[in-house]
Amino acid sequence: MQIAHIIGGIVSIVGSLFLLLGALGIVRMPDAYNRIQAGTKATTLGTLLFLAGIGIAEPGWLPKLAVLILFILFTNPVSSHVLARAAHHIGIALTSRTVADKLREHEEAARD
Amino acid sequence: MINSILFVVLALLALSSAITAVLAKNLVTSILAAGFVSLLASVIYLLLSAPDVAMTEAAIGSGLSTIIFFYVLNKVRRSGRHD
Amino acid sequence: MKNWVVSMILLFGLWLLLSADLAVPILIAGFIVVFLIVLLFSVRNPVFRDIKLGPKALAYIIIYPVVFLKALVMANFDVARRVLSPSLPIRPAIVEVRTILHSPIGRLMLANSITLTPGTLTVEIQGDSLFIHWIDASATDINGATESIVRGFEKYLEVIYG
Amino acid sequence: MGNALFSIAAGIALIALVTAAYRFFRGPGAVDRVIAYDVLTIISISLIAVISYLARRVIYLDVAIVYGLLSFLGVIIVAKYLERGL
Numbered sequence: 477m478q479i480a481h482i483i484g485g486i487v488s489i490v491g492s493l494f495l496l497l498g499a500l501g502i503v504r505m506p507d508a509y510n511r512i513q514a515g516t517k518a519t520t521l522g523t524l525l526f527l528a529g530i531g532i533a534e535p536g537w538l539p540k541l542a543v544l545i546l547f548i549l550f551t552n553p554v555s556s557h558v559l560a561r562a563a564h565h566i567g568i569a570l571t572s573r574t575v576a577d578k579l580r581e582h583e584e585a586a587r588d
Numbered sequence: 589m590i591n592s593i594l595f596v597v598l599a600l601l602a603l604s605s606a607i608t609a610v611l612a613k614n615l616v617t618s619i620l621a622a623g624f625v626s627l628l629a630s631v632i633y634l635l636l637s638a639p640d641v642a643m644t645e646a647a648i649g650s651g652l653s654t655i656i657f658f659y660v661l662n663k664v665r666r667s668g669r670h671d
Numbered sequence: 672m673k674n675w676v677v678s679m680i681l682l683f684g685l686w687l688l689l690s691a692d693l694a695v696p697i698l699i700a701g702f703i704v705v706f707l708i709v710l711l712f713s714v715r716n717p718v719f720r721d722i723k724l725g726p727k728a729l730a731y732i733i734i735y736p737v738v739f740l741k742a743l744v745m746a747n748f749d750v751a752r753r754v755l756s757p758s759l760p761i762r763p764a765i766v767e768v769r770t771i772l773h774s775p776i777g778r779l780m781l782a783n784s785i786t787l788t789p790g791t792l793t794v795e796i797q798g799d800s801l802f803i804h805w806i807d808a809s810a811t812d813i814n815g816a817t818e819s820i821v822r823g824f825e826k827y828l829e830v831i832y833g
Numbered sequence: 834m835g836n837a838l839f840s841i842a843a844g845i846a847l848i849a850l851v852t853a854a855y856r857f858f859r860g861p862g863a864v865d866r867v868i869a870y871d872v873l874t875i876i877s878i879s880l881i882a883v884i885s886y887l888a889r890r891v892i893y894l895d896v897a898i899v900y901g902l903l904s905f906l907g908v909i910i911v912a913k914y915l916e917r918g919l
Contacts, residue, residue: 589840590840590843590844590887591887593844593847594843594847594880594884597847597850597851598847601850601851601854604854604858605854605857605858608858614863616863616866616911616914616915617863617866620857620866620867620870620911621857623870623907624854624857624870624873627873627874627877627900628877630896630900631877631880631881631884634881634884634885634893634896635884637888637890639890639892639893639895639896642893642896643895643896643899646896646899646900646903647899647903650900650903650904650907651899651902651903651904651906651907654907654910654911655906655907655910658910658911658914659910661914662914
């Protein structure tokens with residue numbers, strides 16, 4: 477029983493490192509879109525591993541943790557997509573290192 | 589040990605978030621900061637082993653009041669533009 | 672009919688996970704609730720109408736999460752490399768790609784998968800076109816971007832949803 | 834031993850929470866703050882889960898489920914408000 481707790485703890489620590497990575501990503505990235513990128517991906521895998529680690533340590537909790545994991549896996553990309561769409565709609569500027577913006581070209585072509 | 593560290597750091601974050609909510613010039617920032625205070629408060633209630641209070645705080649403080657604030661803000665903005 | 676059966680199985684699975692109990696009264700109550708929900712909502716929103724349930728599709732439904740999880744782990748190491756290196760090696764662009772999927776749920780799955788895979792984020796969907804923010808754009812024309820972003824998932828989703 | 838490892842995990846998650854809160858307090862635009870808010874709620878879900886492990890009470894996980902549901906709704910509402918389409 478003790479070994480399961482140790483394995484679960486290590487998995488959870490790896491997950492928390494990914495959470496820290498996501499937080500660092502939203503601090504370091506230069507514009508809103510890149511922040512959404514770093515934030516979504518790293519926190520999704522981080523939370524998944526974190527909850528999986530707790531599930532390994534306490535197998536009886538797995539059903540509830542599974543609901544939580546499935547929920548995060550489905551809602552996280554949707555909310556980041558909605559945020560990115562809103563940001564582009566109200567004209568948040570992309571960083572100066574951007575090489576192309578096909579969506580703006582498309583919208584300007586539709587308006588003409 | 590870890591419980592006391594969590595408690596102190598979360599309380600400090602909640603305090604600074606509350607100050608942000610009061611001092612911010614932008615209303616969106618204020619509402620989000622108020623929601624963040626509720627989020628931290630519900631984690632603190634959980635640390636004080638009160639899951640029922642934490643759940644109520646999560647549902648009402650962070651969920652419902654944020655949604656209602658944004659709904660009202662949207663209404664106000666729309667009627668203001670017509671005048 | 673297929674829509675009803677698939678919705679009921681999925682909702683009943685969710686009920687079992689939430690209750691975590693196999694007593695008979697709970698199962699009966701869950702069945703009644705699931706039946707009512709499907710009766711009320713599935714008539715107007717035929718979410719699973721376009722799903723295919725042949726043997727190949729079932730195999731791909733099992734394979735797809737594995738492919739997806741592998742892509743998710745790759746995405747995270749990619750993000751780690753970019754965030755932790757001091758020079759921040761990014762070359763972002765918003766590119767347009769085309770999809771051959773027709774059903775709304777297939778497109779939803781595709782957009783969600785794209786968002787969680789290395790360096791890409793779905794910004795807007797208009798008709799057949801998906802506009803994708805790409806953190807390290809190697810090709811900005813439609814065909815090149817479609818080839819390197821969409822094909823990997825479309826291969827599986829086309830069989831499952833069509 | 835298990836408790837010690839999970840305490841370390843909780844500590845790292847707490848550092849992540851403080852780091853994301855920096856972007857929340859500083860963030861130049863409203864969109865940046867909403868992104869930070871989204872990340873903050875997800876980190877707090879992990880934190881709630883580890884608190885429920887350390888206290889060995891499964892009922893605490895229900896708070897995390899409620900949280901996941903409501904934060905998703907909140908982010909959608911804010912995005913719709915910013916898009917002027919609520």
